[in-house]
Amino acid sequence: MRALLAMPSELPGRMFDDLQLTRLAALGEIDTRRTVPDLAAAEDESLAEVEVLLTGWGSPCVDAAALARMPRLRAIVHTAGTVRFVVSEAVWERGDIVVTSSTAANAVPVAEFTLAHILLAGKRSLAQETDYRRSHEVGRPAGAGRAVGNYGSVVGLVGASRIGSLVAEHLQRFDVEVLVTDPYVGAEEIAALGATKVEPEELYSRSDVVSLHAPDVPSTRGLVSRELLALMREGTTFVNTARPALVDVEALREELVSGRLCAVLDVHDDLADDDPLWDVPTVSITPHIAGSQGNELRRLGEHALEEVRRLAAGEPPRHPVDPSRREREA
Template sequence: MKALLAMPEGLPGRMFDAAQLARLAKLVEIDTDHPVPDIAAATDRELADVEVLITGWGAPRVDAAALARMPRLRAVVHTAGTVRFVVSEAVWEQGDIVVTSSTEANAVPVAEFTLAHILLAGKRSLAREARYRGDHQVHPGAAAAPEIGNYGGVVGLIGASRIGTLVAEHLQRFDLEVLITDPFASADQIAELGASAVEPEELYARSDVVSLHAPDAPSTRGMVSRELLARMRDGTTFVNTARPALVDLDALREELVSGRLAAVLDVHDDLPEDDPIWGLENVSITPHIAGSQGNELHRMGEHALEEVRRLAVGEPPRFPVDPGRRGMEA
């Protein structure tokens, strides 16, 4: 079975370690030293017998023209999350090409990052660190405040997505009440995660921490509205590791500048350079680091490697992309 690394130069060495590349070379006929960044520029000889494309960030789009030059293609194995920028409608229309992604693998570090910040938020760490940096004084009385701590606190998760589900599973180990709102998840499904299904209004009003885990789709943009943010109690924290487009930025900015709410923002593509949010002590703002970084990329490579192994031995894929929910990975 012939496979092709359709991705930018240098990316294979980031997604796979040396041992993983060696295993890949034993599973399929592949040149692991020379990826193909541009399918259109590849020769007909390179493409004619390709059965598996292994893609990643910045990979060339698999469109109708590419398919015409790869008549034997039967699978696109994506080493990253969403396939929307790689897989065209022509692939889905053909109907017999398996598409897999490593979204499940990428969800792991995002859930870990979220868990860490939820627990820190329970300690009100942002506000207390800012105060300590300012006056260098320990304030023993603050530790006695009943709203501080992770015993009996309430965490609200917006979305029972892959990441939301992992976060809920992690939170089962702590003495926290977990609320989830998701129109596509049943109360029974949410109960299996150790959580309670609630409407958005109740989730925002009751939670000490609200964490966003919904996909970026036309129906979800702006879903974190001014009205819902206003329901959050003073001193509570909003966490966004999803997408900035899901949040009413003007409303969030007002809440943060006022100091009424705190926030953990790992995604903020639309934040202007002069936005006051950058300088706020009640905001943790990170450069989109919740997702896979460094050696965590090898986890996504491992997932892709397993999919190639399954293809090689005739087993069904472990993480196929549902055509009906393509682009909805979260």
């Protein structure tokens, strides 16, 4: 099986450790020291024999021109999440190319990050730390808004995506009620996650923490509207590890600057230096760190390595991308 690393030259060293690269090299004809960051510039001879492409962040798009030079291509193994910037419509139209993604692997650290912040939000950690820094007094009341603590609290998850589902599964270990809103997932499937399916209005009005886990597709732009944010009770927390385009940013800013709501924002459009959100003590702003970083990238590489092993052994892929769902998945 002839495979090719179609990605930036520095990426394999980030996604795979030495042992993983050795295992990859043993699965077929692949030079793990060679990468092809630009398919258009690759030699016709090398592309003509390729059966499997390994791609990742910054990989070239596999378009119709590239496909014409790879008649034997039968699989694209993506070491990252979304494939929409790598896999063109021409790939789906050909119909005989398996596409896999490491989205499930990348969901793990995002779900861990989200879980941590949901539990901290239950303790009103940001508000209590702010008050303590000002007063230096232990045991002061946490201030206005809902009661402090996670016992019996309500967590609302917007989207039963891979990440949203994994967060719901994690929350089964805690004494919290989990609500989920997702138009594409049935009540029974959500119940299997230990959660209850509800309409958006109920979720926002009842939840102590609302966490966003919907994909960034045209149908979800502005999903978190001004009206829904207004339903959240004073002192509750909004968590966004998805994408800023899903939220009415101006409405959210108003709610946060006023102090009525708290937030954890790991994704956001570039904030101006004078954006008032920088100075709101009950808003956590992090630079998109929830997803895989550092040694967590090895998990993505391991998922991709398993897919290559399955291809070499003639086994079905573990995490194929379903082309029929691409309009509603990131």
